[in-house]
Amino acid sequence: MENETTHIDQFLLIHSVRNDCWREITTLADAWAANRGERAALEAAIAAGAAAEEYHAYPGARLLAALAERIAANDAGGAAMLARRISNGLLTHAYRKRLSEWDVHEELSSTEVADVLPHGTAEAGSRRPYFEVLYVNSQPAARWPALATELRKLRRPEDPFVYEPILVGSFEDAFCAAALNPDIISVVLAEGFPYRSRHDAPILRSVLDPLGEEEGPDMSALRLARSLKRIRPELDIYLLSDRQVEKIAGDPAADAVRRVFYAVEEPLEMHLAILEGVQARYETPFFDNLKKYARRPIGTFHALPIARGKSVFKSDWIRDMGEFYGLNLFLAESSATTGGLDSLLEPTGTIKRSQEMAARAFGADHVFFVTNGTSTSNKMAVQALLAPGDIAIVDRNCHKSHHYGMVLTGAQPYYVEAFPMTEYSMYGAVPLATIKRALLSLRAEGRLDRLRLLDLTNCTFDGHMYNVRRVMQECLAIKPDLIFLWDEAWSGFARFSPFLRPRTAMGAAADLEEWLRAPGSIKEYERQQAELGKNPADDALLAAHLIPDPRLVRLRVYQTNSTHKSMSAIRQGSMLLVKDVDFHTVEAQFHEAVFTHASTSPNQQLIGSLDVARRQMELEGYGLVMNALEIALKIRRAVNEHPLISKYFHILGADEMIPGIYRQSGFTDYLAPGSTWATAVKAMREDEFYLDPTRMTLVCGTAGFDGTQFKGLLANEYGIQLNKTSRNSVLLQSNINNTRSDVAHLVRVLVEICRGIEKRLADGGEGERATFAKRVKSLMTDVPDLPNFSHFHEAFRGDAGRTTPEGDMRTAFFKAYDASVCEYVPLIGAECDRRLREGPEMVSANFVIPYPPGFPIMVPGQVLTQETIDFMRKLDVKEIHGYERARGLKLVKPGVVAAKAKR
Incomplete structure (x- = not known):
């Protein structure tokens, strides 16, 4: 395992690597029990993962100690049995449901079940959600088991959730635990812990070093709280202190803390605060009320015959629709906006609260729910922000909704071009130099005051992510009040990954906002002004990494995301996110845009699904997105390293999708020799463009298929569905829905297709091979040049x-x-x-x-x-x-x- 810590997999594939390691431990234990292996190999495998296991509640110290005791006693059979139980428990998450997974013994006392088993007592068969709480303390490690026992005694049958404590004793261990364990959703910090871990494990360095959490003069609990919030802003953090808690609570740095407690004088209050914090994220105001509405007896005299389902279930002719969709769908339908259901056009109740909670979750000041897809979100934003005669710099390759929005508003588009990838008949993203030239050209023409908006797609359909902060920072240096609209239809999920968040509109806006407030920002600006001199030439401005004047900047950022494209929302569910210091000046226009584009009969189920999607991402989004990244890297490796598949298919790496001039870090690909978590993070921070790993361009032209043809083959013959194609490629996307079984299915299908090609070429002789070569050439070599926008007449x-x-x-x-x-x-x-x-x-x-x-x-x-x-x-x-x-x-x-x- 130690060799793997130098590979990118050690972090980005941490979940499956852990499960795979336990499967390996089980295999070694079985081999030892069958006299086919050595005890030393088993002990080495367990020792290699020992440090990381401390960051997870299960299997826990008791089960790990029992496993060690059986090995020490040469009880090979008992060790193999326990290792298999732990491995299966991790794979199936059975430890969240069955007490037997936690106990060394098979016989259980009935009193223990209610204490540990994540089941509610009020309703048979219901399961209380399970999570884990990280406790960072300064007590000796020998005291931790007793402390964990005391914490478990606080549980009550009426608690809505069940959690297990994880105890660590240092800054490093706390940071690694939060990064590596997605089940941790609350953290309790007690002051006085050291910076260094008691372990000297490679996994610590592989996580900590790239993220830049080095030891410094400030190693306080508040510093740790800020660091944890940086990688996982959704965490609830509680601080225990035996000093002046009133002073700590008033410190601006305490914004990262949900609540401050004096020492441990109120352990039950701490327990209740943890549950309340989770409940605040678990609540879905509109969806909860929709469920209540569906359970009420309602008389409907409005224009929606299917409400309550009577016209469906009493019919001999369309009853099958009701049987297919289920009764609740119809009970929850209404065209009324009273009775708690609220109005999407002018929300004042549960929709308003749901949108406020979404703003908190996505790092925005305001959120608008949209039920007509992000095409409508884009048109709403364009209409609200632009008036006739305004100029907008627009990516010519952006979604058609932006172009139609310009038509509707009468704004004048200033089209800028993305870099071309002619070989694959697709475009990348717009270089920053191109954007800056457009700004400087407008300034030279005396028209910069007419420029109002920069409108870009991030990430692109094919996975190109901008260095969003740098784009905004440099543009604001030329025009301090420029508004930014980032179409992130395909990457709304990225908010919940510390790996990708800085490349999102809201993530970059938060970072830029923090910089603007920092005392040193004005000095940075003045230093650069001195270097550039008065009236610098455009060439100098294009070459410099421009710094804006913090005193003049008006940070105005808008982001649209197709919640349904990457989260658990029903199709066409979208959100429009706002972080705009001057929103009050356009708020009335936004409401007019909502009235213009939103339906007066929005789908209740869509609104409810947006509410639920937010809840899921706040509580488990970190782990789900990490899984999507894992799946993507496994697909990349399975395709590009398979001896047969790689003869005909290939997933493009970052070096093939992004020209070298835009990869300043020198990063080539996730699978390239020497690529590590550290090199990936460096690229994410420095490069002008970065490739979202979840978007995989699979070249199929080398197998003789054009994109449309191959997409149809996969759908019609193998039940594999895709969205986007090009002349010689298809786009594979991993998301929070995918599993490793999906990867296995894709690999088997590609193997079968490749075998068919091999057989056809072998059986068809020279003529077939010549035809195949000609087809590949037409798809991969004889490609049309991509046209740039010419000009308006x-x-x-x-x-x-x-x-x-x-x-x-x-x-x-x-x-x-x-x-x-x-x-x-x-x-x-x-x-x-x-x-x-x-x-x-x-x-x-x-x-x-x-x-x-x-x-x-x-x-x-x-x-x-x-x-x-x-x-x-x-x-x-x-x-x-x-x-x-x-x-x-x-x-x-x-x-x-x-x-x-x-x-």
Whole structure:
């Protein structure tokens, strides 16, 4: 095991590694019992994981001591039996339900069951949720078992939850325990503990060193509380002190602490406070009330016939719908907004409270629940933040909802381009230098005051995550009041990973907010100003890592996330997160945007699922996201290191997805030789772009499949569903729903497909091999160049600057509503080629969005170029929104364009 600590798996695969280690211990114990192995090998395996086991409640000191005693007594059979029981308990989580998993003996006394077994007594068959509490104390380790026993005596049958204590005695051990054990959701700190662990285990260094928690002059309990909150902000932390608790409670640093207690004078109060803290996260105001509503006798005289289910269950013709969905779905339906159900458009009750709890969980000041998907969240944000004539710097490859939002508001988009990955027919993300050039160009034109919003996708569909803090910091150095909209539809889960949180909008905003308040921030700014000098040239500004003036910055950050895409919400459940010091100036506009876009009949189940998704992520999101990361790394290894699969398929590494100039740390890939948790963290902190490990681009063109074809094969023949494809790849996503069984299924399917390819090539002879090679070449080599945005025609530039490319897309869009001003030109044919050569210019009358890649390659008012036409002609996808093959390209007639341009 010790060799593994240098590998990235030691942290990112910590859950499965622990289970695998116990399976290995079981195998060694069985071998010893069968006289096929050595006792020394078993003892070494147990010793290797001993330090990490102290950070988990199960199997605990008593079971580990019993295992050691059986080994010392040469009781090989007893040791093997106990090792297997521990291993199975960890694998099945049986220790959360059965007392026998905790006790060394098979016979149990009835009085012990209520004390330990995580079951409620009020309702037979119900199970109380189980969690673990970390106690950091300064008492000798010999006293810990007695202290744990005293803590267990505080349990009562009426407690809504059951927890097990974990005791550690140092800063290092506390930090590692919180990082490695996702079952810990509350922490109790007693002052006086040392910094150093009593262990000298490699696992300590592998976790601590990359996270930068070094020993320093401040090793107080408050310092530890802040450190724990940095990696796991959802933790409840309680502080015990025998000093001036009143002074500690008033310290600004105590913001990380939920409550301060004087020593241990009130152990029961501490116990109740822990339960109350968990209850505060467990509560789901709207969902709880929806369940109560479904249990009430209600007479419905509103416009929703399926409410209460009578029209369904009394019918001979649609009763199967009721049997399929179940009675509760219909009992919980209503179009009323009274009786505790609240109004999504103007919430004042349970929805309002649920949104406030979501804001706490996601690190926002405000949250809006949205039941029409993140397409609507994006349009709401764009409408609320932009007015006609405002300029927005927008990623040209962002989701179509942003483009349509610009049309609706009349804002002028200033399109910026992401770096291309032509070989795989996809785009990455927009380089910071490109964004800064756009800002500086607007400043040179005297139009920077018109710029209001920077609108970017993070992470991209393919996993590119921005260095969000740096982007915002450098942009604010040029325009201190710039607003940021980050479309994080695909990465809402990242909030609950210390590994990914700094790359999220809310995580980066919190870090930037802390920097703005720090005493040294102004000195940093003034030092750079002295270095740059007065009126620095644009080249100097582009080369520098710009620092904003903290006295001028207005931090205004918005984030949209598709809760349903990465958390346990029903489809179309979305959230709009706000962290804006000037929100009061746009709050009325936001409510207008909600009225504009939100349904007056929102789905109650969607709202309830958003409430529940928040609860789950606050209480177990850390472990669930860690599992998603584990699954992703196991898939990467299983595909790229399999001798047969890797002949035809390959998952792209960071070095293949992100050009080297944007990987300043030198990080290449998670599986590259020498990659460690430390190198991954360094890349996350330093690199301009970072690859989300849960998003895996599987190249299938080398197996002779285009993306759409391979997606269909997996779905139709093997029951494996995917979302996104490119010309020669498909996107695999791991999420909180996946298991290692899913990995095994995928691997078996890929092996079967590869064997089919091998057989076909072997049986088909030279002709088949030549055909296969030609197909691979067409997919992997003969790929079309990716078109950049050309430009808006002068007729649709509005009052744009002379050298800046923004345009009046709204006018072009609505101009095309008049059919008499439009014409159609076939994509393939002499007329299109002639127009490209001789003119008049072809101006798009609408959006054209091929799937894939899923973003507009033509927008209203855009001049079509040879580059765009060539790309369209080489597309082999079936779904192209806005393009009618039978009629051709929809264009604004040349005469209309010319007449408008003269005005």
